[in-house]
Amino acid sequence: MFAALLVLGGMAAAFGLLLGYAAIRFKVEGDPIADQVDALLPQTQCGQCGFPGCRPYAEAIAKGEAGVNRCPPGGEATIKALAELLGVEPQPLDAAEEHSSVPLLAVIDEQTCIGCTLCIQACPVDAIVGAAKHMHTVIAKECTGCKLCLPPCPVDCISLVPVKVEPASWKWPYPVVAVAAVPANDDDALTKVNA
Amino acid sequence: MRRSEWIWNPLTQAMKEYLLIIVGTVWVNNFVLSHFLGLCPFMGVSRRLETAMGMGLATTFVLTLSAISSYLVNTWLLEPLGLEYLRTISFILVIATVVGFTEMVIRKTSPLLYNVLGIYLPLITTNCIVLGVALLNVQEAHNFIESALYGFGAALGFTMVLILFAGIRERINAGDVPSIFQGNAIGLITAGLMALAFMGFSGLVKE
Numbered sequence: 001m002f003a004a005l006l007v008l009g010g011m012a013a014a015f016g017l018l019l020g021y022a023a024i025r026f027k028v029e030g031d032p033i034a035d036q037v038d039a040l041l042p043q044t045q046c047g048q049c050g051f052p053g054c055r056p057y058a059e060a061i062a063k064g065e066a067g068v069n070r071c072p073p074g075g076e077a078t079i080k081a082l083a084e085l086l087g088v089e090p091q092p093l094d095a096a097e098e099h100s101s102v103p104l105l106a107v108i109d110e111q112t113c114i115g116c117t118l119c120i121q122a123c124p125v126d127a128i129v130g131a132a133k134h135m136h137t138v139i140a141k142e143c144t145g146c147k148l149c150l151p152p153c154p155v156d157c158i159s160l161v162p163v164k165v166e167p168a169s170w171k172w173p174y175p176v177v178a179v180a181a182v183p184a185n186d187d188d189a190l191t192k193v194n195a
Numbered sequence: 196m197r198r199s200e201w202i203w204n205p206l207t208q209a210m211k212e213y214l215l216i217i218v219g220t221v222w223v224n225n226f227v228l229s230h231f232l233g234l235c236p237f238m239g240v241s242r243r244l245e246t247a248m249g250m251g252l253a254t255t256f257v258l259t260l261s262a263i264s265s266y267l268v269n270t271w272l273l274e275p276l277g278l279e280y281l282r283t284i285s286f287i288l289v290i291a292t293v294v295g296f297t298e299m300v301i302r303k304t305s306p307l308l309y310n311v312l313g314i315y316l317p318l319i320t321t322n323c324i325v326l327g328v329a330l331l332n333v334q335e336a337h338n339f340i341e342s343a344l345y346g347f348g349a350a351l352g353f354t355m356v357l358i359l360f361a362g363i364r365e366r367i368n369a370g371d372v373p374s375i376f377q378g379n380a381i382g383l384i385t386a387g388l389m390a391l392a393f394m395g396f397s398g399l400v401k402e
Contacts, residue, residue, distance in 0.1 A: 003278065008284065019299075169369075170366060
């Protein structure tokens, strides 16, 4: 009985001391701004901002590499708090997911189309069929979603809709590599990149 | 018997044992699909392939370490004092300490590794595979190297299944799933089918 208490208590005490020592010995002097930003984030570690967790996003904000408006779980309140802390204008929510280009498909509203053939001439891949004074339509398989047919249309009957992903059209997402922008006239940074 | 055989035979025998442990834990007695341990991260972290890989790496790291440390505590502390009944609680204590300590050390020494593993490390402390491996090691009376390999193999198996499952789930998301089955329901059905497929390996290595 006493041996059990002693062993368990001793182990707990030893491990507690070890962790306490480690907390002092391996203390990381973090960026105080990043710490403050991190404290405001919701700590859901959801990755919707495009960073692997709240801490990396906080560090990117502190370095000025990312906007304050990329945290969907935090919502308006977090954006406002972050903007106040950093002294910037609060912007509307803008998640990284929305940046990714979803494949688009042009759709002609056939009720409104007047058959002017202007979009047919604009289409670079001949994906629109129709004749003068006759309704036009888009061949979905050919359309690349380039938006070039939008400006010529006099009645604005063409809209671009996101393509619904289906098992047949699904493919692996491309690997995303974070690329830092290098100013063209910054010689130090350029030699570093070219080296 | 020649001298070389004296040395080599026991060595190859041990190698065979170790290989069997790895094959056994990865394919035949996979912890997720045949022991049904660690289902919580299996369902929770498998929505995206990248997070699945990060989780797999972190689990491999923690599982090997905790298998070793709980073996040491069991052999050098609990068994000599006849305190085997304290096994579960002291293993939990040891595992939590090891994970906490490793997290601090990694954060100080390698920011890159911390970025990859950091957010997953605390999650794994409460993963039942970790405790399961420690307790099964005692039950199977594994020695030091066998314990470490058993933990490593279990983690490899977990990582493999998690990555396969994440790949399938990313693809299922694009499919036209009936509304009742959407989300975790179709996930669990998929996991069940995977477990059935892995039954094909059963009996390959006896345990």
